[in-house]
Amino acid sequence: MMNNLQRIQPPVYPVEQVVIPEAKSFRLNNSVPVYMIESGTEDIMRLEFTFRAGQVKEYLPLLASTCNMMLSEGSQNYSSEELNKSLDFYGVFLNQSAEKDSAGIVLFFLNKHIEKVLELSREILFRPVFPEPELNSLMKKRLRWYMVNREKVQNLAIDQFFESLFGKNHPYGYQILEKDFENITPSLLTDFHSKYYTPENMAVIISGKIHNKTAEFLNSYLGNIGSKEINNEASVNFIKGDKLKKVHINKTGTVQTAIRIGSATINKQHPDYLGLKVLNSILGGYFGSRLMKNIREEKGYTYGISSSISSLDLAGYKVISTEVGRQNCQKTIDEIYREIMLLQNVPVKEEEMAVIRNYMSGEMLRMFDGPFALAESFKSTWEFGLDNNYYYRLAEKIRTIEPDEIIELTKTYYNIDDLYEITVGSE
Numbered sequence: 001m002m003n004n005l006q007r008i009q010p011p012v013y014p015v016e017q018v019v020i021p022e023a024k025s026f027r028l029n030n031s032v033p034v035y036m037i038e039s040g041t042e043d044i045m046r047l048e049f050t051f052r053a054g055q056v057k058e059y060l061p062l063l064a065s066t067c068n069m070m071l072s073e074g075s076q077n078y079s080s081e082e083l084n085k086s087l088d089f090y091g092v093f094l095n096q097s098a099e100k101d102s103a104g105i106v107l108f109f110l111n112k113h114i115e116k117v118l119e120l121s122r123e124i125l126f127r128p129v130f131p132e133p134e135l136n137s138l139m140k141k142r143l144r145w146y147m148v149n150r151e152k153v154q155n156l157a158i159d160q161f162f163e164s165l166f167g168k169n170h171p172y173g174y175q176i177l178e179k180d181f182e183n184i185t186p187s188l189l190t191d192f193h194s195k196y197y198t199p200e201n202m203a204v205i206i207s208g209k210i211h212n213k214t215a216e217f218l219n220s221y222l223g224n225i226g227s228k229e230i231n232n233e234a235s236v237n238f239i240k241g242d243k244l245k246k247v248h249i250n251k252t253g254t255v256q257t258a259i260r261i262g263s264a265t266i267n268k269q270h271p272d273y274l275g276l277k278v279l280n281s282i283l284g285g286y287f288g289s290r291l292m293k294n295i296r297e298e299k300g301y302t303y304g305i306s307s308s309i310s311s312l313d314l315a316g317y318k319v320i321s322t323e324v325g326r327q328n329c330q331k332t333i334d335e336i337y338r339e340i341m342l343l344q345n346v347p348v349k350e351e352e353m354a355v356i357r358n359y360m361s362g363e364m365l366r367m368f369d370g371p372f373a374l375a376e377s378f379k380s381t382w383e384f385g386l387d388n389n390y391y392y393r394l395a396e397k398i399r400t401i402e403p404d405e406i407i408e409l410t411k412t413y414y415n416i417d418d419l420y421e422i423t424v425g426s427e
Contacts, residue, residue: 020368020388023205023378026215029223030199036214037207037378039371045111045208046372049125050104050379053196056171056313060188061180066138067189067197068098071105073134075123080134083123090116094124100172101313102383103196108372111211118221125197126225130186143181153251153424154323157258160247164420165264165317167240172312198227203382207375239264239315242420249424257329257425261336262319263418267311268384272409274397276318279409280309281356282348283339284320288355290339291320299335301328311384318413326425333421343410347403360398364391 023035058064072087072094074080087094093108105124109117149155159175166173199222206214241264266273277285284291284307291305305322324332348356367377381390 020377020391021374022388028199028204028219030225032199032202032204032222034204034206034215034218035378035382036210037205037371037374038210039374040208043111043209044108045114045206045210045214046106046108046375047117047121048104048106048205048375048379049121050102050203050205051197051201052101053103053192053201054099054101056101057192057196058171059192060183061174061176062142062184063188063192064103065098066135066142066184067130067192068096068103068105069138070130070135070189071096071124071128073138074129074131076127076129078120078123080131083120086116086120090120092117092120111209114211114214115217115221118217122221122225125202128193130189130193132186135184135186135189139181139184143178146176146178146181153254153256153258154321156249156251157260157422157424158319158321160249160424161260161262161319161420161422162317164242164244164247164422165239165262166315167238167242170239172239172314199225200227205375205379205382207371207378209371245417245419246421247423248427249422250427251424252426254424254426255325256323257326257423258321258323259329259332259336260319260321260422261333261419262307262317263420265309265316265318265413267313267316268381268386268390270316272412273309273311273316274394275401275405275409276309276413277394278356278360278398278401279343279406279413280307280318281360282352282406283307283343286359288359290342291322291336294339295322295324295332295335299328299331301325301332301335305332313383326427329423329425333423337416340410340414340416344407344414348406349403353401353403357398361395364395364398367391 021037021039023037025033025035027033053064053067055064072080072083075083078086090113091110092113095106097103097106105121107117107121163173163175168174204218204222211217266276281289283289284305286292289307291307295301295305296303302322302324305320307318307320309318310316320336322332366373368374377391378388381387
């Protein structure tokens with residue numbers, strides 16, 4: 001009796017319409033935009049400062065990431081040790097990040113410490129001094145990480161993938177070299193910081209149980225900061241993909257071969273992007289996807305395989321990623337293309353569509369589960385000039401997309417002749 005009960009699948013209920021809280025917005029006295037999402041019951045706040053100061057703004061490799069990492073290594077009024085002791089004393093968790101388009105910091109803290117956190121944020125963001133001893137120590141560590149990562153086939157593959165897609169001279173595509181770690185100086189960091197870490201280039205996103213004097217304190221600590229210079233530099237980064245579609249990098253002695261297959265594509269601003277997200281889920285976007293069922297479960301070629309679609313300011317990209325034994329490399333590639341061709345020619349059955357609809361609807365709920373997830377979801381659309389309507393349209397697309405549209409999207413965006421095929425492993 002117990003065994004029979006264990007085999008009964010629990011019922012699946014459709015996801016009801018999700019109401020996403022709107023961010024309240026206002027501007028500081030110096031016109032910096034602030035977005036606040038009030039949610040949660042714990043006395044915790046998430047405070048994010050984001051700048052258009054990512055890799056795409058670099059005029060030298062490693063500049064954007066190093067500038068961001070050095071922000072907390074000393075300011076005009078605090079040494080590196082004093083800054084970090086203060087953050088620890090007030091229980092502040094600080095996360096620094098520099099991505100392809102943007103950079104910034106995120107702080108998590110008890111809302112009663114809002115004033116101290118804003119004072120420290122002002123020091124970190126607008127008064128860094130980039131001390132040379134700390135910089136030298138950081139670059140030595142980064143060089144060691146780099147040398148370790150150059151031994152991993154998956155890192156070599158994704159670096160080559162971006163170079164092939166966007167071009168070796170584009171900030172999205174150029175590869176870091178060992179000599180690049182010797183070129184970063186405090187004066188270069190100061191110059192980059194003065195150009196891109198400015199109030200005109202900043203936005204503030206706040207979520208959690210927000211202190212009732214947050215707006216007043218923000219203006220007090222950050223609303224009177226101005227720029228030393230105004231940078232109106234226009235982007236001159238042109239994307240030029242490599243003509244060579246298949247690249248193999250020989251890495252002697254490796255057991256596995258890394259495979260990356262994909263191409264540049266549309267971003268969130270394009271109307272087809274929503275349907276492409278559904279297609280991506282079917283192909284390789286979750287554990288029950290076609291690539292996982294075929295290449296992992298049926299063939300046993302790999303422990304895991306996935307596909308993803310990502311959105312950047314200047315483009316988007318889609319990529320299929322896996323690592324396999326070298327004896328199974330070509331067989332895996334053949335199966336990947338076979339799955340793509342099936343999606344181009346054979347309608348997805350309603351049973352599979354129902355699973356995808358339920359899975360993606362559930363994932364959408366997770367995107368708004370709690371104040372910090374709300375902030376991340378807000379940022380991911382705000383960066384592209386979109387609002388919560390993007391998510392309502394995505395929910396509608398998940399609910400209504402038909403197999404014929406899946407076929408057309410696959411034919412349009414997964415033309416096999418347009419895909420780059422990168423492999424790294426022992427020959």
